[in-house]
Amino acid sequence: MSVSKVVTGNYAAAYGALLSRIQFAAAYPITPQTFIVEHLSEFVHDGLLDADYVRVESEHSAMSAVVAAEATGVRSFTATSSQGLALMHEVLFLPSALRLPIVMPVVNRTVAAPIGIWCEYNDTMPQRDSGWIQAYVEDNQEVLDMVIQAYKIAENKDVLLPVMLSMDAFILSHTVEPVEFPDQEAVDAFLPSYKAEHAHLWPEDPMIIGSFTPPEYIQEVRYQTDQAMKAAREVIKRVTKDFASAFGRNYGGLVEEYRTDDAEVVLVTLGTVTSTARDVVDEMRDEGKKVGMVKLRYFRPYPFEEIRKVAEGVSAIGFYDRSISYGSGGPSYIEGRHALYGLEIPVMNFLAGLGGRDVRVPDIKLMFEKLLEAAREGKAKKDIVWIGTRGVEP
């Protein structure tokens, strides 16, 4: 029988790794991720988890270690945040092109300067072109459930790509919530042990992994990795459904729509802001305002069809962003505009919560009001709106 416990997001992430029966973990501390690797070390030292647990000397080495272990043929795991992910940047491009299904939670934290430890997506968003599947989660239950699903998706033969699981600093990592822990037997049935058929370093079946490669061959590698990322869309939908039938929790696939059916305007969210936005939608619906929400669960592969379909039924759409590409707007907005090319409705960007500032109910209400106004006028006064910024009129 599954049990319910009140735990932090970091504990949920570590427990997800335990239930996934990881065989290799590389650990390096960084706030606010540290508790994940601390909990893992407890699992190993208490004999609950039978895995190699290596306390490496940097995040660069952490990612190098898990790539090498996975290339040898074992299920591997690490976790990081912010500067740690930035230090890993060089290594991130390897497991995607080498097709090594690693899973890594990233506790989203602002990247310096100025130095801070609170939530911002300027750590994971700049990694969007590294070939990792990127998911954003809303609560601690989703953290645990997604670690298990991530391995299932990553190890699928049509995919074989690493998965980065983005979870908000402190709001999830250090906050306790009730989480249902599935049975080990049920997880084992859902996620069989890893079979390293396509890539391994075994003398009885010699293989080169990472050969020096001339231009005659590299472009095909890029194409195949792109195909794998595209194939991941269907696999993600299937795994979401399979997980729902096995464990009773359905996250909807690449996106989760909320009250979008007859919505006049829609806000696309990601991360924990989604929970607040869901309440705001209910509140505004009670006032007779036709607002809806789309929770963007995966940023890579990007759900072009789903976003387009929602947008085709509304008069204005907005994208919430917790990081910015200077001079261009938030990454979610940029991607959304790409998905909606040619659609003649106002497409807006709301920047809020950067550096870990709270995004409150009035902030999200304001986003919806701006969208409703743009829908009425057929045009947004400003496409990119900074919410709750000192000295800046939104």
Add this chain to the structure above:
Amino acid sequence: MINIKDLPDEELFTAGHTACPGCGVALVVRNLMKVLGKDTVVYLPANCLLVFSATYPLDAFKVPYLHLLFENSAVAAGAIRRALKRLGKEHVNVVALAGDGGTADIGMQALSGAAERNEDIIYVMVDNEAYMNTGIQRSGSTPFGAWTTTTPVGKKIMGKTEHKKDVMKIMMAHDVPYAATASPAFPADMLKKFEKAKNKEGFRFLQIYTTCPTGWRAPSEKTITLAKMAVETGIFPLLEYENGLLTVNYRPKGKYTLEEYLKIQGRFRHFTPEMVEEVKRWIDMRWKWIRTIEEGQKVVSGGE
């Protein structure tokens, strides 16, 4: 004890690679692979060896190998070894073959971490005393005064202004189970060290002097001569560190002078008598340290 005559005929690092004529690295790796045998996994960082041994779809290695990056050889090799053990493949050796830049400079952090954790691998530093793959740039392991493309012989400054970093000493400070220096001009000593490294457990470090005729501006037929001269002049001592004790494997007999060693190599062509004296001072200083350790060990272990 392994003998040259006992080396198997089978090549695990085969002909057909594209190393320069006289390349010390190719020579050393060929012999190392014969000692390590088939049950070996190789980790290669970005270096000459990666390019000349295995440009897709060709491959000179008959064993599996992994290449990831430049600076993570020690940690990657350690992870491979752990994963192999977990899969029940305990008999497989894991060896990292990194250059001097990949070891003394960019790879030092991962090397130090892996040595401190006593990762169960053989780490080989093929030391040709500069970044040769990128076109002869100075590394921490480049000797004093040497010309490289980033330490040119200018009107104001001539060559490298610092001495060679002593990586062997750094590895000794980590108290690893086995650390040794070796030269292909002393094959019996080198093969013995390969074999010892193979049979020991834990972190094993080998620093091998590998002549680079291209980068040193030296004749390609002088590869072994230079390797011999480097030992004979005392500039590259043959050492072994085992069970916390240092052993000098060969005492220079003065068969060659330092001037002779420097003269064959274009990278030292600009040397002034003062620069030669500075190298001599450095050699004497290092040997004084080596002798101090030897003497100290004798005192502690109870006399001569």
